[in-house]
Amino acid sequence: MRRRFVGFLGLAVSGVAGAFQLPDLSGSSATVFSAQEEAAVGRAAMREIRERDPSYWDDPALAEYLTGLTQQLAAGLTGRLDLPVFTAFLLKDWTINAFALPGGYLGFHAGLIAATESEAELAAVAAHEVAHVAQHHIAQMLEQQKGASLWVLGSLIIAALAARSGTGQLPEAAAAAGSAAAAQQQLAFSRAFERDADRVGLDLLARAGFAPEGAVRFFGRLLNATRLGETGFPPYLRTHPLTIERIADLDNRIQSGEFRARFGSAGKEALDPWGFAFVRGTVLAERGTAGEALAQARAAAQDPVGQVWRVRAALRAGERAAAKEWLVRFVQQWPEGRWRALWEAEAWRALGNLAEALAVLRRALSAQPESLALRAAAVRTAIAAGEREWAWQQAREGVERYPKRDLAWRLLGEVAAARGDQAWQHRAQGERFALDERWQAALDQFEKARLARREDDIWVAEVQARANRMREAIRAEQRERGRSVR
Structure with a gap:
């Protein structure tokens, strides 16, 4: 075995x-x-x-x-x-x-x-x-x-x-x-x-x-x-x-x-060429030391892969002036969309321009609200820029769209922590544990969430209902384990 x-x-x-x-x-x-x-x-x-x-x-x-x-x-x-x-x-x-x-x-x-x-x-x-x-x-x-x-x-x-x-x-x-x-x-x-x-x-x-x-x-x-x-x-x-x-x-x-x-004999080399360029350029910028990555990026072709590679490698090596010059020159060659927004916004954020990074992400998220990666970048940039209420709205929409995605609940928990909302922080962590079927850990978090806002009857009822489901799952798991050892 x-x-x-x-x-x-x-x-x-x-x-x-x-x-x-x-x-x-x-x-x-x-x-x-x-x-x-x-x-x-x-x-x-x-x-x-x-x-x-x-x-x-x-x-x-x-x-x-x-x-x-x-x-x-x-x-x-x-x-x-x-x-x-x-x-x-x-x-x-x-x-x-x-x-x-x-x-x-x-x-x-x-x-x-x-x-x-x-x-x-x-x-x-x-x-x-x-x-x-x-x-x-x-x-x-x-x-x-x-x-x-x-x-x-x-x-x-x-x-x-x-x-x-x-x-x-x-x-x-x-x-x-x-x-x-x-x-x-x-x-x-x-x-x-x-x-x-x-x-x-x-x-x-x-x-x-x-x-x-x-x-x-x-x-x-x-x-x-x-x-x-x-x-x-x-x-x-x-x-x-x-x-x-x-x-x-x-x-x-x-x-x-x-x-x-x-x-047939037809077929395309790429169905999402900009996505592939984003991913491969990002990966290549992390290979080797920062100096090696930048030297290799400089020698590479200035195609979409090389463009992402150069900007990210320059940022990694601390060459901020070169990164900004390449970003401004290359980004206009990319079509509007999540891949352009993701690497452009991350570059602006690394360069210290949170306002520009958030503006880029707001526009992209408005056009492609289904992208959880865009939402994550936007929420985290908004937290860094002090836009916590907007981040909260986006994180809440994220869990409504994707209630079974760990990242959606993680984002909600991060915004809750930034807002000092311990009740939602514990509840979000409980939901993450539940997605992994870690029922006892989830139950512990829901109990902490309930206690953090015990004066809110509606909140207590919602959390209690989720906690009851966790208890049922624990009992089912125990029954399954009992059968497996017989």
């Missing part, structure tokens, strides 16, 4: 394989765990990453772009009622990698973003990870562990995540417990899933409107970047087929008459 979950965390792009006309592997074993159980495990894993992984990159704008990309690709899975709402996040890890967690959580490494040269290339990786989730590969990995409970599953994944960040010894323990025969069986198991994810992912990529050749180009570049690893280990020790094999398989599939009949 432990070996399987170390392998599970390696459902990564660094060794994905492609194949032509492979069978569909989504079978009855996908029901080992229900969608609700997979979602619960995914939430627990995400909580572990947010709270304990030092590489977690907590940037709403980057997450919003990546999540939008994955959801756009997942939209090609028409008629599927068993799929989660996909959520993506970024790790400031400079290896070229990506991975899938249960419940539709997809992790991307900064090194992967830096290595891609077009949105189609990044989308090819995202589509592969979406396919892992859609095909229920994680559940199928547990086919021989049908007696395992949800709680065992969750604890093993969390232990593996802890080991990833250097806080545990799970890999060593797993290696000591494993046998060569079992390891070889697991390797073959992974190959089948990786080929299946390539098959489904390539279809999703083309169905979304991206050029499928982006997958071939990216993995060709990956082959060059990892050539030592490709030739330095015996094939049976690799958890995935050789990258050179996958490139040939992907290209054969794209060139096949069947594929062209279904999708």
Whole structure:
């Protein structure tokens, strides 16, 4: 079981394989765990990453772009009622990698973003990870562990995540417990899933409107970047087929008459070029030391990626005059929208012009109120500028629009803290705990919220009703744990 979950965390792009006309592997074993159980495990894993992984990159704008990309690709899975709402996040890890967690959580490494040269290339990786989730590969990995409970599953994944960040010894323990025969069986198991994810992912990529050749180009570049690893280990020790094999398989599939009949030969390198430029430029500005990032940015092309890269790298290096000069020159080349507003406003804020930053964000948020990343930037800038009542209104609207988004409640709590409103601060924190199904912690916060405004009968009634739901959830969780140990 432990070996399987170390392998599970390696459902990564660094060794994905492609194949032509492979069978569909989504079978009855996908029901080992229900969608609700997979979602619960995914939430627990995400909580572990947010709270304990030092590489977690907590940037709403980057997450919003990546999540939008994955959801756009997942939209090609028409008629599927068993799929989660996909959520993506970024790790400031400079290896070229990506991975899938249960419940539709997809992790991307900064090194992967830096290595891609077009949105189609990044989308090819995202589509592969979406396919892992859609095909229920994680559940199928547990086919021989049908007696395992949800709680065992969750604890093993969390232990593996802890080991990833250097806080545990799970890999060593797993290696000591494993046998060569079992390891070889697991390797073959992974190959089948990786080929299946390539098959489904390539279809999703083309169905979304991206050029499928982006997958071939990216993995060709990956082959060059990892050539030592490709030739330095015996094939049976690799958890995935050789990258050179996958490139040939992907290209054969794209060139096949069947594929062209279904999708044609057209496709775009980017469906959201400004969003991709914003994200890649932001990532590149954080790579290496501040001086290295600025030197590389100066040498880069002055395309949209290079424009964001230059401004952000200059700000990081403390070159305020250069940052302002580039900002004023480049920003006018961008169309109005959230991506222009987000990097322009952040630059003005870093340059000390809060009024200009807030003005930019107000205009953009008025045009695109559905963007939670814009709302977060606007609310936080408004707090810094002393516009607390306007920030409060925007934060309240955020939780009304997105009552199940952690960021929306976090913003509300930040504004409440700035206003000195302890009641709402505790209530917002309670809602965040509830989203993670940390019922007892949520209940404690709701009790503090009730006590902070005990003279307000309507408030007390609302908070009491939420607290009662938390108590019901705690009892249900206790019943489930009781069944799992019998």
